[in-house]
């Protein structure tokens with residue numbers, strides 16, 4: 001097979017065959033096809049797109065390029081959830097014990113945060129001793145015993161995606177819907193999911209700024225899932241402001257604990273119930289969203305979700321006493337209140353800028369491998385649409401460095417716009433693509 005002919009075929013807008021896609025991806029991973037040829041193909045895809053069949057083929061080829069987690073020893077439908085990345089997105093911490101308490105096995109591979117978005121493993125490591133490094137055997141055993149485990153991504157999953165993503169990053173071909181969709185889905189499938197619930201964020205803090213783009217991405221992923229026999233549904237949810245009120249690792253753990261007790265912020269609670277209900281339905285444990293949400297609400301009300309969280313933290317070596325004494329989690333020496341500069345209504349919040357504020361305080365990393373401070377972050381007192389008086393607290397910055405807190409204060413104020421006229425808060429859940 002002539003690689004140059006395959007590139008020409010895609011350049012001219014034709015569909016590639018399954019074999020041609022295999023030739024490209026296997027050849028690239030094995031080093032037979034150079035970066036410049038794969039770059040040319042990626043650019044051709046950027047301009048001419050891919051059919052759903054090609055996109056599904058590319059996904060499967062990337063799955064096959066590396067190890068695949070075998071979850072077959074876990075009984076039941078393994079449903080994974082994936083968010084395309086947001087600010088203060090505390091959902092996984094809540095959902096994992098919540099849906100597990102409703103009888104859905106949760107075998108989750110998670111990552112660390114980068115840039116303005118946080119990562120589940122970093123958040124969980126707020127518990128002293130918490131460990132996400134384990135063998136797949138131990139991971140499967142824990143899910144069977146407890147119903148829930150979170151493992152760091154150690155196995156060599158989807159090396160083709162890693163290589164292709166690095167190439168796209170430097171050739172201006174990241175923002176291609178079929179390439180993004182196959183990249184995300186390949187990782188979920190390699191991680192062993194039978195069914196997938198996606199949370200595609202849209203707005204100023206999201207990868208997909210425009211709602212139409214987010215819907216298009218959601219459709220592409222749902223179609224891949226349907227073609228390869230992994231039922232997939234996707235929510236489009238708002239990221240024009242951080243989710244919940246807490247941004248930062250231990251702060252988000254506290255927020256998750258509150259939510260598991262039924263005292264969490266309304267938006268975080270709503271999104272967790274919506275996502276969780278779809279997970280419960282895909283796992284075959286309920287037929288309708290109403291019935292599924294009722295199960296989840298019961299697991300909150302009777303304390304079983306929180307109890308499962310305690311046992312999960314303990315099972316992975318963490319100090320579970322902190323679940324009942326969140327003040328013993330890592331904290332911050334400096335608490336700096338950011339006061340509103342004027343009377344009015346919070347009209348817009350730049351979620352990405354606020355995420356970067358939290359990063360600057362030390363909650364996130366600029367580069368892979370940077371260390372983070374689990375105790376720092378931001379707690380919002382006001383969100384979009386809420387009224388504020390001049391001098392009233394908009395947010396509290398938690399820091400361990402007073403100079404950093406002062407610097408971030410100005411930056412935070414720049415990320416908030418206060419207006420006199422009433423403003424409607426952005427709609428949290430925009431669509432469900434099935």
Ligand code: URA
Nearest residue numbers: 165179180181183184
């Ligand atoms: N996230 C991914 O995992 N892959 C992409 O291509 C883009 C965002």
Ligand code: CA
Nearest residue numbers: 088243244246
């Ligand atoms: Ca949050």
